[in-house]
Amino acid sequence: MGDNDVWQGTLALMILRTLESMGPRHGYGIARRVEQISGDQLIVQYGTLYPALLKLVQQGYIASEWGASDHNRRARFYKLTRAGRRQIEKESQRWEKAAAILACFSSPAEESL
Amino acid sequence: MRRLRALLVRLWGLPRRNREDREFSEELQSHLQMHVDDNLRCGMSPEQARRVALLKLGGIEATTQAYRDHNTLPFCETLCQDLRYALRQFGHNPGFTTTVILTLALSIGANTAIFSIVNALLLKSLPYPHPERMGAIYTRVTGAQPWDERHHLDGEQWELLRDNVPALMPAISGTRPSGVNLESGSHVQYVQSGRISAHYLDVLGIQPVIGRNFSEAEDVAHGPKLVIVSYGVWKNTLGENPRVLGQSVRLKGELYTVIGVLPDGATTPLNADLYTAIQGSRTGEGSGTNFDCITRLRDGATWQQADAQINQAWSLRANKYELDDNPGGQVMYYSVPLQRGETDPLRPQVLSLMLAAGLILLIACANLAGLTLVRVLRRTPEIATRLALGASRWRIQKQLWTENLVLAVAGGAAGVGAGFVALPGLLRLLPEHFLPVASVSLDRGVLLFALALSIATSVLFGMLPALTTRKLDLRSAIASREAIGRDRIHLRQVLITSEVALTVILLAASGLLVRSLIHLQTLPPGFNPSGVMTARASLDNVRYHDGAVFRKLLDDSTSAMRHIAGVTQAAVGLSLPYERALNTGGLDIDDGPEAGRKVLTAEVYTTPDYFAALQIPILQGRAFTDEDGPETQHVAIVNQTFAREFFHGDAVGHHVDKGTLVVGVVSDVAMAPGLHAIAPLATEETMYVPARQMDARQFALLHVWFQPSWIVRTAHPIEGLTGQMQRALASVDPTLPFSGFYRMEDLLAKTLAMQRIEVALLGTIAGLALILSTVGIFSLVANIVAQRTREIGIRMALGSTIREAIVNVGAPGLRAAAVGLSLGLLVSAAVLRALRSALYGVGVYDTPTLATVVGVLVAVSLIATAIPALRIARIDPARTLREE
Numbered sequence: 001m002g003d004n005d006v007w008q009g010t011l012a013l014m015i016l017r018t019l020e021s022m023g024p025r026h027g028y029g030i031a032r033r034v035e036q037i038s039g040d041q042l043i044v045q046y047g048t049l050y051p052a053l054l055k056l057v058q059q060g061y062i063a064s065e066w067g068a069s070d071h072n073r074r075a076r077f078y079k080l081t082r083a084g085r086r087q088i089e090k091e092s093q094r095w096e097k098a099a100a101i102l103a104c105f106s107s108p109a110e111e112s113l
Numbered sequence: 114m115r116r117l118r119a120l121l122v123r124l125w126g127l128p129r130r131n132r133e134d135r136e137f138s139e140e141l142q143s144h145l146q147m148h149v150d151d152n153l154r155c156g157m158s159p160e161q162a163r164r165v166a167l168l169k170l171g172g173i174e175a176t177t178q179a180y181r182d183h184n185t186l187p188f189c190e191t192l193c194q195d196l197r198y199a200l201r202q203f204g205h206n207p208g209f210t211t212t213v214i215l216t217l218a219l220s221i222g223a224n225t226a227i228f229s230i231v232n233a234l235l236l237k238s239l240p241y242p243h244p245e246r247m248g249a250i251y252t253r254v255t256g257a258q259p260w261d262e263r264h265h266l267d268g269e270q271w272e273l274l275r276d277n278v279p280a281l282m283p284a285i286s287g288t289r290p291s292g293v294n295l296e297s298g299s300h301v302q303y304v305q306s307g308r309i310s311a312h313y314l315d316v317l318g319i320q321p322v323i324g325r326n327f328s329e330a331e332d333v334a335h336g337p338k339l340v341i342v343s344y345g346v347w348k349n350t351l352g353e354n355p356r357v358l359g360q361s362v363r364l365k366g367e368l369y370t371v372i373g374v375l376p377d378g379a380t381t382p383l384n385a386d387l388y389t390a391i392q393g394s395r396t397g398e399g400s401g402t403n404f405d406c407i408t409r410l411r412d413g414a415t416w417q418q419a420d421a422q423i424n425q426a427w428s429l430r431a432n433k434y435e436l437d438d439n440p441g442g443q444v445m446y447y448s449v450p451l452q453r454g455e456t457d458p459l460r461p462q463v464l465s466l467m468l469a470a471g472l473i474l475l476i477a478c479a480n481l482a483g484l485t486l487v488r489v490l491r492r493t494p495e496i497a498t499r500l501a502l503g504a505s506r507w508r509i510q511k512q513l514w515t516e517n518l519v520l521a522v523a524g525g526a527a528g529v530g531a532g533f534v535a536l537p538g539l540l541r542l543l544p545e546h547f548l549p550v551a552s553v554s555l556d557r558g559v560l561l562f563a564l565a566l567s568i569a570t571s572v573l574f575g576m577l578p579a580l581t582t583r584k585l586d587l588r589s590a591i592a593s594r595e596a597i598g599r600d601r602i603h604l605r606q607v608l609i610t611s612e613v614a615l616t617v618i619l620l621a622a623s624g625l626l627v628r629s630l631i632h633l634q635t636l637p638p639g640f641n642p643s644g645v646m647t648a649r650a651s652l653d654n655v656r657y658h659d660g661a662v663f664r665k666l667l668d669d670s671t672s673a674m675r676h677i678a679g680v681t682q683a684a685v686g687l688s689l690p691y692e693r694a695l696n697t698g699g700l701d702i703d704d705g706p707e708a709g710r711k712v713l714t715a716e717v718y719t720t721p722d723y724f725a726a727l728q729i730p731i732l733q734g735r736a737f738t739d740e741d742g743p744e745t746q747h748v749a750i751v752n753q754t755f756a757r758e759f760f761h762g763d764a765v766g767h768h769v770d771k772g773t774l775v776v777g778v779v780s781d782v783a784m785a786p787g788l789h790a791i792a793p794l795a796t797e798e799t800m801y802v803p804a805r806q807m808d809a810r811q812f813a814l815l816h817v818w819f820q821p822s823w824i825v826r827t828a829h830p831i832e833g834l835t836g837q838m839q840r841a842l843a844s845v846d847p848t849l850p851f852s853g854f855y856r857m858e859d860l861l862a863k864t865l866a867m868q869r870i871e872v873a874l875l876g877t878i879a880g881l882a883l884i885l886s887t888v889g890i891f892s893l894v895a896n897i898v899a900q901r902t903r904e905i906g907i908r909m910a911l912g913s914t915i916r917e918a919i920v921n922v923g924a925p926g927l928r929a930a931a932v933g934l935s936l937g938l939l940v941s942a943a944v945l946r947a948l949r950s951a952l953y954g955v956g957v958y959d960t961p962t963l964a965t966v967v968g969v970l971v972a973v974s975l976i977a978t979a980i981p982a983l984r985i986a987r988i989d990p991a992r993t994l995r996e997e
Contacts, residue, residue, distance in 0.1 A: 027140060028147040045171040046141060050180050058119035071150060075143045076136070 011044075011052045013091045019062060019080045020088055026067075026075035027053060053078060061087050130181070137180055141173060191508070195515035202516065209488060210520070212888070213481055217524020217570065219881055220477035222531025224470045225555070225563045226539050227874075229532065231467050232562070233553040234456045240380060242318035246410040248281075249454025250274075250423060254435055256442025263454055264446065266406050268399020269430055271310075274406070277426035280414035284313035285393055285404040290385035291817050292651045292852045296363035297350050303651070303852045304346065306364070307385030308817075310393060314341075316409040317381055323347075324358045324373030327390045334394040340364060341373040342387045364389070366654035382407065382455055398814050401698070402434075407451055420447050462871065465947075469622075469878045472615050474570065476882050479612040480889045481574035483605045487896050489513065489578035490601060496582060510579060517575030518568070525567025529560065542870050577604070602897065606929040609889045613930050613974075616886045617937025617966060618944055619879040624962040625945065625952055626872045632954030633794050633865055639782035640690055641728035642857035647689060648823045648838050650851050652816040660743065660809030666845055667720055667804055673841035674825050677834070682726035682826040685804060686719040687815070689822050690727065690782040691860040694799065695815065703768035705760045712759055713788055715797050718804040718821075724750075724779055726824045734765040734777030741803040748803065750777040755798040769800070785864045792953045793865055820852060871951065883969070886933075887977045894926040895981035905985055906993025915986050923982040930974035934967065 011034075018033045019025060025033070030053075031044040056062045061084035069075045080088075145166055152162035203210040238244040252264040266274065266285060274283045290305040311332035314321070321341060331337055340362065342351065351357050351371070361368040369389065381388075382405075393399045410419060423446045435444045456463075489496075496509055533555055540553060581601070657663045667685050674683035688694040694715035702710045721737040723729075732753065741748050749769060756764035756778045764775045781796040788797050825838065835854045842849055855863075862869065898905075905918050945957050955962070 026143070026147075028144045031144075032151075043169065045169070046144070046173065046176040047171045047179060050137070050141075050176060054180060055119070058122040060118055069143070069147060071147070073143050073146055073150075074139070075147070076140045 010095065011048060012056060013088070013095060015052060015056065015078075016061065016080065016084055016088045016091065019078060020085070024067075024077045024079035026069060026077050028075070030078065056084070060084075134177070134181060138177065141176065145170065191511070192515065195512050196519065198512065199516040199519045203519070206488070209484065212892075213484060213520050214524045214527050216477050216480055216885065216888070217521065217567070218527035218531045220470075220474045220885075221525055221528025221563060221566055221570070222535055223473055223878060223881060224467075224566055225529055225532030225559060226535040227463075227466050227470045228562050229536055229553055229555055229559045230539070231463055232556070232558050234459060234463055235452070236558065237556075239452055239455075243409075244452065245450065247316065247451035248408045248410065248416070248419075248448040249451050250406055250408065251447055251449050251454070252435065253445045253447065254442050255445075256436075256440075258442070263457065264406065265402035266404040267402045267432070267434075268393050268395035268397075268404075269432060270402075270427060271393050271399065271404055271406070272395065273426040273429060274423065277429075278419065278422040280411060280419035280422050281408040282312055282316055282411055283406060283408045284316045285310045285391060285406050286313055286381075286383055287391060287817070288403065288405050290383050291653060292649075292820055293365050293653050294651055294848065294850065295346070295350065295387070296848060300350075301848050301850055302350060303850055304386040305384070307381065307383035307388045308391040309381075309383070309388050310391050313381075313388075313407070314375075316407050318409075319375060319379050319381070321373035322376045323355070324371070326373060332390045332392055334392050334396075336390060336392050338364075338367055338369045338389070339372045340369040340387055340389050341375065342371060343375050343385070344377040344379070346386050347374045365651075366656045398817075407454075408448065416448050423448070462867070466874055466878075469619060469875055472619060473878055473881055473885070474566070475573075476612040476615050476885045478570055478573040479608040480885050480892075481570070482577045483608045483889060484892060485517065485574055486578045486581065486601065486605065487892070489582060493582075506583065509582065513579050513582065514571075514575060517571040517579075521567040521571030521574075522564075524570070525563055528567070529555070529563045532559075532563070539874070542873055543866075577608075602893075602925055605893050606925055606932075609886070609893055609926070609929040610933040610936065612882075612886050612889055613933025613970065614937035614940060616879070616882040617934055617970065618941050619875070619882045620966045620969065621937075621941045621945060621962060622948055623872065623875040623879040624966055625948060625955060625957070625959060626868070626875055628955040628959060628962055629951070629953045630865065630868045630872050633792070633868060634861065636783050636794055636954075638690060638857075639729065639780045639796070642690075642861070644828075645727065645824060645826050645857050646834055646838070646854060647825075647857070647860075648835065648842075648851040648854045649820045650823070650842065650849055651820050652812070653820075654816075654849075657816065658809060658812050660807070660812075663807075663809065663812065664743075664805050666849075669845040670823065670842050671720055671722070673844050674823065674838055677825070677831070677837045677841065679827045679829060679831045679834075680825045681828050682722050682824075684720045684722040684726040684824045685821050686723045686824065687717050687804075687819050687821050689824070689857075689860060690729075690784055691794070691857065691864050693785040693787045694797075695819060696787045697800070700770055700800070702759050703771065705763075705767045707759050707761075710759070712798070714755060715784070715787060715799040717799060717801050718807050719801050720804050723801070723824070726826045727782075728826070729782060730780045732778045732780055734775075736777060737801075737803045742805050745806075747773040747806050748776045749773045750779055750801040751775055752779055752796070752799040752801075753781045754796050755800060758798055773802070793868060794953075822855075823851075883973060886930075886970075887973050890926045890930055890974055890977040891981060893929070894923055894978050895984075897922050897925060898981050898984050902988055903993050906988050906990045909988065910990040910994055918985050918988075919982045922985060923978040926978040927974060930970065930978075934970050934974075938963065938967075 014034050014037075015030055018030050018037075022029070022033060027049060031049055034044050035042055053062070053064075057064055057078075061081060062078045063081050064076050064078050066074060067077045148166040148170070149159075149162045152165055153159065157165065239247065241247060250264045250266075251262065253259075253261045265288070271283075271285050274281070287308040290307040292303055293306040295302045295304045309327070311327045311329045314326045322344070324341070326341070327339060331339055342357075342362075347353060347357060351360070351362075354360070357371050357374065360371050362371060363369075364387075391404070393404060398404075408419070410416060427446060433444070436442050499509060500506065536553065536555065581604075652663070652666075657666065671683040671685060674680055694717050696713065697716040698713050699711050700714050702708060702712060717723075719737065721739055721741070724731060724736050731750075734750070737748070737750065747770075751759075751764050751769075756762055759769075760767055760775075764778050767775050769775060779801070782799075783794050783796065784799070785793065786795045786797050789795075823838065823842070825834070827834065831837070835851075838854070839851055842851060901922065905913075905922070909915070909918060941963075942958070949957055
């Protein structure tokens, strides 16, 4: 479960990034894209994806509307809002910083020992 | 910020929950379908494609639930459920619901109405700018006879305060407005005139809409005659003339120049229709402490500085009267907020009313706690079932509290409604200008108070039932048919005991006040009040500063009134029995055992027939006659108290006031005391002098303070008497209207207004308490009967008599009432001593009152017990057994 916790927190950023690069997408498309990018290391279930999407909608970072999919299925499409674009910047910086700090701990410099 | 947004979106989602749910399941379906499509494209069989997709994606139901929890607020959702459930429950129990809401409406209504007066008097700030910088001056005297009250100023103090206290802007006024006649054209109008110093309106922060305030140069003795009128007078009497400044109006028989018009709705503590300059000095009115004072702190100064300066300035006085009867004492002056200064005299009454209203609320809570307890216990099987089916105890508690809250809020709303209805009635009880505030309203503060009260009530009465369900034992609760155990009845008995005890206190208190009022109203008046009509007119008019004109007015008008058919006597007096009389200080006792003493007395000028018209018995000597004129020996008649106090009973033939001969002694009459305020109605040393021998120089001041009364005694009721009296007066002076007509009963009622209000309010509250207690006892016994029908049926089948059964069932109610009664009497013995200052002619431990209280409570408890207990007679043992 520990793995899952980390990636729950990052899922929001992954969704935002996906929508930024791919344009409007439905839930299934977002899930597949996240799985693909992670080299199928991650498995996106309903139970994690949809609450995350809902939270982003409620926060106003993404908006949703109904449309038709590539194969003409009715689906709800999500797209990035302006607030969402700004949020990507902030979130990315936060994660880069966090990752950099963590990197220091996983390969500590010799002289500090 | 983002969180708030999310919360709002979720709240918004509440009502559209169903559509959201539908859309989400559609979304999930399409997601699943797309996954299956992809799997199919990868070459799986349709079954396999679906199975793999489902496995990978996890449970659909759990996801839907998680999604819904995020989409709306689950807490609110259950709250809505609880609310709906509560409303349904109340719909099923209309009797219970009505009882609760009515109880709350009465108790919260009483509290709301009384609190709105507390609010207007003590809490809301005065309607002036920066009310916190406005003050009144108090005097604190320590020593053998300490006192501490609002200070009235004499002329010397006023001048020192005005000139030597730079921290304050002070202003003075007469203690109350006086009735005067305002003539404009041929029209004479009777208006209230206040006398104020320069800066009085500045202290209040009122700026005239037209014109200006009195200047310091105008506010000096013998200064110009100027008047500032209220907006109402300007509009109604002066025709809204925008060029009114500099116009003259005839006031008190003299021409006054209008220099200002107050803004619409502006009020002053005097509440007058127009204002003239008081022009206070050290002589005349200013030789005594006849001025009221208000102050405003100047910018940059502090109250400490102001108080220091006041004490410094007033230490320079020549006349330090405060310590006259208190040698060795210390005097200290200090400022208090004007609000307190204005409302201090009413504070104890208002607060004790609020306390009584609070007791009502407690009684109501005890009742409601009993009722809701029964209701919750009746629902024990239902609650136990819900617990058994997996509801959490928290969820059940939440449900119960929601119900209480709904009840309390509904009751609170009904209470505000009741208060809204009751408040005007309450205010109508009060005499006009009784409260020193312009209006009393149900404003936001009062509504908040009512809301807080409702919620507090719901907590108080909901606590007990909620606590009992916490200890619910599931197994026995489901199995048991008996809804209420013995311990619950004990609990309710305790509740009833306490409410009966509170009721006893309220009943005893109001009983004592009723007894005081009866005592005051049936005091021997010392004269014959029936068959008398009196009328008052303002002689505050420069024309009547002339002694001859004054004497002619009295002679001619009384003689004209004597000619009205049916009138047997007509007279004039400066004041009447039941009223406050003029106080005269420093009166010399010339001879007799107390010779040389200077005394304080009430003084009344009268025409010769005053005693005959009022039928005040003359005990020694003679009445005044027409021969007692300005040129003859000055004479006086004194009352019994005067004769006893100053001449040891034998007054006729002695002299007072440097040569005035006492020619008679008359019986004491009941009057509103002005010298020693020990009771609202008493007898004081009184000296009567002939109106014809009055020194005309006194009239200017005397008739500002007092309006003399014309008195006629009739042999039988006369149709249109007041009109004929007015015509008789007009035949002598057509510009002199009577300001009002009063029978002696009216004057008595006016003097005892405060006592009547106290009785009416506390009586109502005690009545409410009695009703609530009755309902409490009644419902306890009724519940016991309902629960034990089966048991009683079996007992009766086994040979018990109906009598025994009734006694058995009624006993808990009666026992609770009896314990409550004794407890209440015990507590009353301690608490009622606080009432002592409001009681006259009756002790705190008044046997008739206490006996009545006991009698009423015993009777009421018996009835409240008997009615439900008698239902037992209708129990048919055979049927009860069959039901078994």
